[in-house]
Amino acid sequence: MSSANIVEQAKRTAAFAAVDKHVDSSVRVLGIGSGSTVVYAAERLLELKNEGKLHPDLLCVPTSFQSKQLIVDAGLRAVDLDDLPVLDAASASFASIDVTIDGADEVDSELNAIKGGGGAHLREKLVANASRKLVLIADSRKDSETLGTKWEKGIPVEVSPLAWRTIKRQLERLVPQSRAQSAALASSAAFSFANPKAELRQAVRKAGPVVTDNGNFILDVAVGSIYDPLSVEQLIKMIPGVIEVGIFSGMAKEAWFGNEDGSIVCRVPKSEAK
Numbered sequence: 302m303s304s305a306n307i308v309e310q311a312k313r314t315a316a317f318a319a320v321d322k323h324v325d326s327s328v329r330v331l332g333i334g335s336g337s338t339v340v341y342a343a344e345r346l347l348e349l350k351n352e353g354k355l356h357p358d359l360l361c362v363p364t365s366f367q368s369k370q371l372i373v374d375a376g377l378r379a380v381d382l383d384d385l386p387v388l389d390a391a392s393a394s395f396a397s398i399d400v401t402i403d404g405a406d407e408v409d410s411e412l413n414a415i416k417g418g419g420g421a422h423l424r425e426k427l428v429a430n431a432s433r434k435l436v437l438i439a440d441s442r443k444d445s446e447t448l449g450t451k452w453e454k455g456i457p458v459e460v461s462p463l464a465w466r467t468i469k470r471q472l473e474r475l476v477p478q479s480r481a482q483s484a485a486l487a488s489s490a491a492f493s494f495a496n497p498k499a500e501l502r503q504a505v506r507k508a509g510p511v512v513t514d515n516g517n518f519i520l521d522v523a524v525g526s527i528y529d530p531l532s533v534e535q536l537i538k539m540i541p542g543v544i545e546v547g548i549f550s551g552m553a554k555e556a557w558f559g560n561e562d563g564s565i566v567c568r569v570p571k572s573e574a575k
């Protein structure tokens with residue numbers, strides 16, 4: 302098998318295992334992520350549907366145009382997040398989705414994740430936030446100790462086209478923390494680069510920038526190693542015109558990684574592991 306096929310097989314194995322663990326006939330509302338690994342989750346959902354193992358009224362919440370097509374192609378019912386019926390108005394939780402299964406670009410030991418390689422992280426974060434459980438699926442290349450060490454393309458940041466150049470300049474002036482301007486202090490800082498670089502993501506087979514499903518642009522912001530994902534997420538989110546940051550801090554409850562030898566690793570946040 303070619304190395305590309307081995308990676309695809311690893312993604313498929315992880316996706317199938319996560320769906321089998323989390324989706325049965327008791328699941329009423331399911332969030333569907335975006336990207337190439339989620340395609341395999343949709344494949345497994347179609348099999349389970351044909352075997353009569355899904356809830357007959359299952360509702361699927363898409364996270365992108367692509368995700369909606371996957372749901373529809375699998376013969377499942379797509380419903381926008383805000384169109385979900387409130388099934389339990391008395392519940393203390395606002396979460397309306399039982400479980401969401403999504404891909405990731407890199408996942409650290411606490412299951413903080415970089416997402417948005419496919420440019421869908423705004424809707425992905427909205428859906429993850431409204432889910433009782435977020436389960437990530439990926440091949441083992443995405444399994445990391447520290448964010449930014451494997452996914453080196455930068456943090457995907459969805460921004461308003463109205464001020465992308467200004468936001469880019471501001472992102473390139475981010476400092477790890479106000480007192481840590483020197484490389485010597487970098488290890489105690491939120492991230493390692495002294496001079497982050499923000500690049501406007503360019504479209505393929507279309508001249509000009511990527512325009513997201515929401516009509517915005519994406520800046521990929523390389524900050525080096527991310528030691529404190531929540532601080533970096535918050536720092537970037539504070540910039541006016543930033544619509545969403547592709548760091549998902551503390552959202553995922555479980556991550557499934559497919560290995561090249563066909564085995565699977567399922568991880569929970571390190572601090573919660575027994």
Ligand SMILES: O=C(CO)[C@H](O)[C@H](O)COP(=O)(O)O
Pocket residue numbers: 334335336337338339403404405406415416417418419420421422425
């Ligand atoms: O966050 C995402 C899209 O915004 C994807 O889930 C992420 O990029 C992983 O994609 P793939 O499964 O193709 O590696």
